Structures are given as structure tokens and as C-alpha cells.
Amino acid sequence: MEVLLFGIAKDITGKSSLDLSALKEKPNSVSELMHFMNSSYPELSKLSSLAVAVNGEYATIDVPLQSNDEIAIIPPVSGG
Amino acid sequence: MQKPIIEIVDKIDTAVVYDELSDAASGGICVFVGTVRDFTNKEAVVSLEFESYKTMALSEMRKIADQASSKWPLNKVVIRHAVGLKKVQEAVVVVGVSAAHRTECFEACKFLIDTLKETVPIWKKEVFKNKTVWVSAHP
Numbered sequence: 001m002e003v004l005l006f007g008i009a010k011d012i013t014g015k016s017s018l019d020l021s022a023l024k025e026k027p028n029s030v031s032e033l034m035h036f037m038n039s040s041y042p043e044l045s046k047l048s049s050l051a052v053a054v055n056g057e058y059a060t061i062d063v064p065l066q067s068n069d070e071i072a073i074i075p076p077v078s079g080g
Numbered sequence: 081m082q083k084p085i086i087e088i089v090d091k092i093d094t095a096v097v098y099d100e101l102s103d104a105a106s107g108g109i110c111v112f113v114g115t116v117r118d119f120t121n122k123e124a125v126v127s128l129e130f131e132s133y134k135t136m137a138l139s140e141m142r143k144i145a146d147q148a149s150s151k152w153p154l155n156k157v158v159i160r161h162a163v164g165l166k167k168v169q170e171a172v173v174v175v176g177v178s179a180a181h182r183t184e185c186f187e188a189c190k191f192l193i194d195t196l197k198e199t200v201p202i203w204k205k206e207v208f209k210n211k212t213v214w215v216s217a218h219p
Contacts, residue, residue, distance in 0.1 A: 006131060006203055007203030007205075007214050008203070008214040008217040046218060047217055047218060048216060048218060048219045053136055056136040057136075057139075072133055072136065074133070074201050075217060076216045077200060077202060077203060077216075078203055078204040078216045079130070079137075079196055079200050079201075079202030079203070079204065080172070080196055080204075
């Protein structure tokens with residue numbers, strides 16, 4: 001289970017992706033992933049917003065996660 | 081609407097968008113170009129750095145083009161964003177539409193850039209002389 005990281009989330013974690021496959025309890029939903037990320041990297045919880053994308057679509061917290069999903073952490077966007 | 085032009089590029093050539101939007105059935109073309117401003121809160125900006133989640137950014141840009149064409153009768157749509165290091169005055173984004181009448185041109189063009197800024201996964205870091213700041217990251 002790989003999680004892609006962008007922008008300030010990449011700076012906070014020091015990585016452009018996180019491999020969660022070795023975790024004993026892998027996050028089963030977006031909500032569990034958010035909890036894991038915020039507790040592992042408290043600086044993430046100070047951001048204006050934090051979204052998760054699953055397979056290239058914004059995902060609500062109840063969306064379940066499969067190990068082959070493309071998962072990404074989306075910090076506040078600032079294009080334009 | 082004809083197939084929209086949706087791209088993420090290294091460098092924006094603002095000269096091509098007019099030809100891309102030009103269209104016999106259209107009475108008007110509206111284009112917005114976003115550029116790098118020299119100051120933020122009285123601090124001199126050296127450059128901006130843009131990064132994208134490319135596959136998702138392109139699909140979100142496509143959604144915005146589709147939404148715009150369902151709200152207004154548009155003939156052509158262009159949404160193009162640059163990534164990488166951009167100096168002061170360089171173009172970083174260009175959006176534009178052509179349509180039969182000007183009202184839908186202006187409204188749709190504003191919708192494209194306003195929605196892009198809200199939903200498309202692209203991030204901008206401001207580089208100042210002594211620090212860098214991810215824009216809008218913190219409240």
C-alpha cells in the first residue's frame with residue numbers, strides 16, 4: 001500500500017511516497033489513513049485542509065482502501 | 081463544445097491560445113493568463129515553484145471544462161497550467177473559451193480559473209530571498 005505525497009506534505013514527511021504495506025494494521029478507509037497520517041506527522045494536522053484521493057478522485061472519509069489503490073495525500077491546493 | 085485542450089506543460093506560450101480558440105461559430109474569445117507577481121505582502125518574490133499530481137490534475141481540469149460546457153454554450157475551451165520554476169512576470173496558467181456571445185465567454189472564463197484554483201491538485205511554493213512558503217498551506 002503506497003501513499004503519494006505532494007507539496008507541503010512531501011516536505012513534512014520528507015518523502016514523496018510512503019509504503020504502508022509493512023504496517024501491522026493497515027488503514028482500511030480514508031478516515032483510518034487520515035488518523036494514521038496525522039498521528040505519525042502532527043505537522044499535517046496544522047494545515048488549512050487535508051484531502052485524500054483514491055485512484056485519482058477526491059475521496060470522502062468513509063471510502064474503503066484496497067492495497068492496489070493509488071492513494072494520495074492532497075494538502076491545500078494552490079494552482080493558478 | 082469541441083474537444084477541450086487540457087495540458088500541463090513546462091512552459092506556457094501565450095501566443096498560441098488565440099489560434100487554439102479561434103472559431104467561425106464564435107463571436108468572442110476570452111482568455112485569462114495568470115502570471116508571477118513580484119511582491120507578496122510587501123516581500124519580494126524571487127520565483128514560484130509549481131508541482132502537480134499530474135494524472136489527477138488533468139482529470140480535474142477535464143471535469144472543469146465539462147462543467148463549464150454544461151453551464152454555457154461554449155465552442156472551444158483551453159486549460160493549460162505550467163509546472164516547475166517560474167520567474168517574475170512569467171505565465172503560469174492560461175484558460176480561455178470561445179462562444180457565440182461575450183457574456184458566456186466572460187462568465188465561463190472566470191469559472192474556469194476560479195474552479196481550477198479550488199480543485200486541481202497543483203501546488204505553488206513562493207521562493208523569497210531567505211525563505212520558501214507553500215501558498216495557502218496554513219490557515
